Amino acid sequence: MKNMLRTFVAVALLLCVNAAYAQTRITGTVKDTSGQGLPGVSVTVKGTTSGVITDADGTFSVTAAEGSVLIFSFIGYESVERTVSGASPVDVTLTESVTLLDEVVMIGYGTTTKKELTGAVTSIKAKDFNTGSFNDPMGLVQGKVAGLLISKPDGADPLAGYQILLRGANTLTSGQQPLVIIDGVIGADLNNLNFQDVETFDVLKDGSAAAIYGTRGTNGVIIITTKGARQGKGTFEYSVQGSTQLAPRSVKNLSASEFKYAVEHYPVSAGPSVLLGSKTDWFDEITRDNPVSYQQNLALSGGTETFSHRTSVTHSTENGLLANNQMERLLVKSNIKQKVLQEKLTLDFNIINNVSKYKPANYEIFRQAFIQNPTQPVYDDSDPRTGGYYYDDELDYRNPVAMLNERKRDGKTNNMVLNMRATLQITDNLSWDNFISTQKSEWEENSYKTQFYPSLVGTNTTPGVAGEAEISNGRNSNSQVESVLNYGTSFGDHNLQLIAGYSFQEFSENSSYVGNSNFDTDVYGYNNIGAGSYFYQGKGYLGSYKESSRLIATFARGTYNFKERYLLSASLRREGSSKFGDNHKWGLFPAVSLGWRIHEENFLSEVSWIDELKIRAGFGVTGNQDFSPYKSRILLARSGSLYYNEQWINAFEPSQNPNPDLRWEKKKELNIGADFGLFNNKLSGSLEYYMRKTVDLLWTFQVSTPPYLYKELFANVGTISNQGIELTLNAQVMKKGSFQWGMIFTASHNKNKLNKLSNAEFTQKSYEVGFLGGTITANTQRIEEGKPLGTFYGPVWLGVKDGRDVFKNQNPVGEVDREDWEDIGNANPFAFLGWTNSFNYKNWGLRFAFRAGLGGKVLNSYRLYYESWKSLSIRNIVHTQYENPEFTAAITYSSKYVEDATFLKLDNIALNYNFNLQSKLISRLNVFASAQNVFWLTKYKGIDPEVNLGGLEPGIDRLSYYPRSTSVTIGLNAAF
């Protein structure tokens, strides 16, 4: 093997030397219109993949053959081409572009330009990012990509990330989030990236674009490129942001005086004995006032043409609304680029270390604070067993302050990403890219509940106190090896680019946990877990698990264009996953797309107001394998104990119904789009129409026993379809002197339908989901053939009469039989809109971003459980009861609680100021103030109608929730 490699390198080197033979060295400077040197400009030799980047002063040096063409391109500027003649310096001035036609777009295993793009790909650069402080980089592009829903169903929890959904629900299994690729790492963890290190987002929306990532492209692909090493003089950047949260919004209940009045005047379940004389604001007791968070980032970069680096260090501490709830993170990211072998071999080395410590929130505490009797005191020392807290033995009723204080919960993660890319420029036209990456994550979560934790009070068995400790931890890894050959050539008006590659990925994960109770003392916390007596009483618990899976693929893509006018791209990926049945492991994922830049045709050249018009069509097939491994196999697990031959032995059984026929779920998508630039490119944008159909849906289906052992089988059945339109508009509304007004508008509409869910073997046509337990105990939604996912089913509410709900088709006892329940709305909004405005005047910048959801329903669980005088017992009820004061009956589920989810939100508003410094020390200084989640307008009676829209039970605003707040940030960015 070693010998072979040596031979190969020698051959490659020989090729390089040969190729370099007829070349000359060209130097020059690239400047902007104001005469400043432009650093970071890409200088490539046309028709090849070789090139350099300008240094801090805008100078460059490149080797190219006489007569070849150099392309100078830079984000935000019009590209320029120059033919090389002789060895004279080439000086170029780049002008700022408006339409960004030559903007580089990442398309997976390569790049293209916006004008040559044939798939539905949205590219967002730093200038359009939201301003503020984000715990998840996706916050930068919220509302900026039509069809990409980025929301935060868990509100102000510092541990919660964004939910990302693209073009509707295309699958029934758990994996509905788009595939994230960060600097080539497939399935990268967004937590390992600080938002300030992001350079661009490229979202591959349609099947023809995503098919190059075959198996995991069904939900779209988000390619994130981070700021990497750059040659030039050493720069040092520093930024700091401090934020606080204002106006916490929680579900409103009755205040102590309202509660007292209600007990005395309304037909509630409670008698006067529940009035305990205190005035407790439970929400206030468990939350911080204006929690402060901060984030600091340091970045060092610089280097020569052959050696450059960038290192960024981020430290952040975020405090949640819930007292105790915290996230602290130290993230170091370093990138080193080195060119060796006469600059023919580029080595790109990345290392990321992300250490975080956190204290997670128990959302149940918010619900307990809500239901808690407001006349009840927080503390009460009459019973030594309760640790000084007021304690009530009532079922499912716990003092939230005790829940908060008497449990210590700590989490830690330690993530490491290491990768290296080696790109060998074999000839001017051919390069060979090799990538090795490993992403490892270790986590640990520990918890100790003291003897005074409400659910443990009075449960101790001698000896010891009733404390309960749990330790769990795990590790997972994602290793990737890829090798890609990249060939590019131009002859005449023909431009051709070909890639072919191999990809190998292995995932593994293992975890273990242990739990014990009844410790000698609370002093140990979770640090002496053996000291509890549950183990020798036979009640302690522990376990461990390990799994692994593999994905292997070969792929190829060709892109061709004639005169940059007629565009064609075709790709094929053959991919195998270890998770499928033996005969179905491999799948083929083809894609083809076409583009026609019509405005280049003669008949449109006369139309002056059209600067750019391209129509595109693409078709692609993608897959889904995001489920846990081993579903196809017969695995045995312990089924219990059996008394056999005078002793107890373990019995074994298949742990699941095996499905050896498990195969790929495939999504086929047709996308038709148009890109346009009008009125001197003052208005540009794109319009997309798509039709997606996913067949052989992977899901856990109900089956008959016999023939099966158990009632569930993970199998491929049915079809789901989505179709929709997306519009993106970029407008340069005004540009007058130093005043600029820019606007981005996005709109998307998606229509989902579950076409089929059954066949001869799987006969069940509908499934009841959206189960809400406790006093309600109803399935609120139904997954049914012919209907969209997220359809609420229930009795139709007509009004209140004699204190009771009146329903359509109610039976003599006033209930609606299950058969008479109706479709009472769908959780998915009809359309989403995004509207960003940015104003620049001299050194000032102001931007704000609105987002809206039109239509859609949301189930208000708090009203459903707690909106009746009858529900007021020792438990509090919702304040909206005042809107329906005549209702006194027991609550049952109906359309009464399924509300309109339409909303308009001001997501982000930011003001920034750039100092004009003539200092040699400080090259840039910028300060800003921003606010996120500023306000929202909605008719929804709960807090925020924008709830979880993923999965199979979307649109349910659950009892376990995290409140919302407005966060205000001030920040400073400086470069030295």
Added chain:
Amino acid sequence: MKKYITLVTVGLLFVTTSCFDLSEHIYSNIPAENFFQTEKDVIAYAGRAYVKLQPFPEEQRLWSLGELAADELVIPTKHNGEWYDQGRWDDIHKLNIAPNNKILTQAWDMVFQGISACNEILSVISTINFDNKERVLAEIKILRAFYYYWGIDYWGNIPFSTSYGSKELPPQKNRAFVYAFIMQEIDENIDFLQETPSSQYYGRVTKAMAYMLQAKMYMNAQEWIGENHFADAVTSCDNIIALGAYEIEDDYFTNFKIHNEDSKENIFVIPYHSQLTTEHFYWSYLTLNSASRATINMTGVPWDGFVVNPVFFAKYATEDLRRKSFLFGQQYDKAGNPIVIDGVPFIYSPTIANYSSRGEWEGARIAKYEYQEQLNYDVNDMENDFVLFRYADVLYTKLEALYRLGQAGTFISDPDLQKIRTRAGLTPYTVGELTDTELLDELGREFAFEGHRRQDMIRFGVWENAGWNKPSTTPNKRLFPIPQTAINTNNNLIQNP
């Protein structure tokens, strides 16, 4: 050139082997193909057919469905609304059971997952050679017949399959078909079963168990397939008596003690272990009020739902010692002191004033199985083994069959038979005392909460009668509806009328 050929060959080898290897690596489970190494493994695999029986007396399975539908058990809604559960208990009590009733569904699942498990076990182990293979196969087949027996008893028309591996949905078969299948299975396999009971075969299918199953089939043949097989039932019972291996215990409650494995009367039991068995025996939780914790030093808090039907309770004479199967009247703590809660003596009243709002301490409670101390759900459950068949059942079955044949006199003075009455503190029966009502009531008293009552009431023709807070019903209610989930997943199934 040679170099290149080597390079390409090695490259290809590399590419075609590990680079494209998609085999799965399994760590925390046992891949089936590596499992069967020793005979113990075969038993561990086949034995799960027995494990599938363990849920039998749980809250929402076969036993509770049958007893609640019959007149022994009631689960009224408590005064605080507990145990209403969307009316699912009340619906069963009134035989107004919807096909999506949770208990109905779980009872069905227990039966048919048991049948599927037996089918799968038989298909797997029949291809392996091991000691006593015929006996093990026979045990599994009789267990499967036992599941089918419950299937036709409760639902009549059921999906039928004896194989595993095909994806074909099983056809629906009527009682006559399944009856014939069960009888044939017993005939073909009974000779391979263990004859003399011993601790080694405790909890297993033995000859006596198979004969008892056969006797029960014969007893119900009139109802199920319209044939009179009472004489055959007598023969089946005589076959067990002839084994000479079982006897009527002196004390009725010996059969239900914490360590009832010593009982010489019990024929077929489900053994439980307080910690090891994953399905539990936890009647203490179902029936006791939390105030009863003091009586048995109970660790957990019981759920207080299952109480004795007041009308059924009244069937016991005051002197009937079997009435101690229930808790009623003043309750005492472990030390023997009367329990008083907040100044009020803790008394279980066997009567219930309001069916739709049961008082905290209303209703007699089930205490047939002795309760051990420190009971704690899922941590320390009842160790008593649940009795499915016992010798008293053999003798009473024989008595009933002979009574129906007009020959009760030939057996009435059998000393073992008489002992069943005398150990209860009652006088033995004379032929003249035996009437339908008396026999049915006596079966109820002797086998209370042992899962017999439904069949007995149907056989004696009183199933349709109105009962305590239960209207009379039509004959079609002798069969339970087939659960909706079963119909949804198998379109061969037609709902019972």
